[in-house]
Amino acid sequence: MTLLTRRRLSGVSLRVHRGDSAQSTAITLRREGQSCIAAYDPERISLDAATMLIRVLSSSEGEIISEVVLEDHDPTLAALYHAASKLLLDVEITDGPRITCPTVRARGQDPARAAYFIPQGWDLTDALDELSAAFTDARPEAARNLRLIDRAKKDSEGKIDHALDVVAMLILDTDDPEGVYDEVLGLFGEDRADGVTVDAPAAAA
Numbered sequence: 684m685t686l687l688t689r690r691r692l693s694g695v696s697l698r699v700h701r702g703d704s705a706q707s708t709a710i711t712l713r714r715e716g717q718s719c720i721a722a723y724d725p726e727r728i729s730l731d732a733a734t735m736l737i738r739v740l741s742s743s744e745g746e747i748i749s750e751v752v753l754e755d756h757d758p759t760l761a762a763l764y765h766a767a768s769k770l771l772l773d774v775e776i777t778d779g780p781r782i783t784c785p786t787v788r789a790r791g792q793d794p795a796r797a798a799y800f801i802p803q804g805w806d807l808t809d810a811l812d813e814l815s816a817a818f819t820d821a822r823p824e825a826a827r828n829l830r831l832i833d834r835a836k837k838d839s840e841g842k843i844d845h846a847l848d849v850v851a852m853l854i855l856d857t858d859d860p861e862g863v864y865d866e867v868l869g870l871f872g873e874d875r876a877d878g879v880t881v882d883a884p885a886a887a888a
Contacts, residue, residue, distance in 0.1 A: 694749030694852055695719050695741055697768075699734060701755055710736065719748075730756075734764070735773045735798070747771070747856050759807045766811060770818055771855040773798035776805075785810045787821035795858040797821065828860045 695717060702711065702722030709727035713720050719741070723733035730753075738748045751768035753761035767774050772787060775798045782800045790796045799817065801810045819826040832851045836844050853863045 693717055693746075694849075695746050696750050696752060697721060697734070697737060697741075697748045698752045698754055699723065699730070699756075699764075701725060709733070712737065731773065731775045735775075738773060747852060749852055757807075759811070763807050763811045763814070766814055767799045770814075771795070771797075771852070772818070774801070775799070776801045776803055778803040785813045785817050787817045789821070793858070795856055822858075824860065825854060825858065828854050 697719045698721070700720070700722045702724045704724055704726055706722060706724055709724050710733050711722045719737065721733065721737055723730065728736075734751055741748050748768065748771070751764045753764050756764075764774050773790075777800055779800075782802050785799065785801045785805060787797055787799050790798060799810075799814060801807070829851055832847050832854075836847050839847075850863060850867055854860045857863060
């Protein structure tokens with residue numbers, strides 16, 4: 684497995700604007716450095732679908748959308764999308780009968796391709812508050828590793844925050860913390876033959 688490619692390490696910030704019917708396609712995209720600027724026409728595609736499709740496109744090109752920033756949208760909605768995106772989650776507000784409370788569910792068989800489903804009409808502030816618990820319920824192993832990484836960041840006093848953020852992003856994207864730790868530790872000429880397990884983030888530091 685080769686995870687530490689230049690594209691995957693950098694991550695992409697997705698900035699989303701509300702467009703209109705004057706644009707030629709439902710979604711327009713342009714790049715500005717490490718940011719992707721998108722405009723969607725809400726008459727032709729929903730915000731949920733637009734961000735999901737852009738994430739899929741980026742993944743097919745070997746890139747990871749590491750954050751979603753909504754411009755000119757409701758601040759609470761923007762905060763919800765941003766918090767979910769830091770966990771590499773899509774957001775889908777749905778009126779489907781099977782979603783009765785905010786929940787994180789995988790799309791298909793891959794747990795790393797997941798969305799935060801929110802019932803139509805649910806208070807978005809409450810949904811934001813419930814995001815962490817919903818994520819932990821759906822992906823307990825990933826949540827456990829994120830807690831370890833947060834602890835390593837505190838122990839290192841912020842000196843290697845970016846490196847640890849990359850480790851967290853790769854774990855979320857691959858759902859393979861063991862493989863991520865092996866590859867990161869390999870960069871330092873170390874391996875896990877001596878039983879490095881839950882302290883892998885600290886060892887990488």
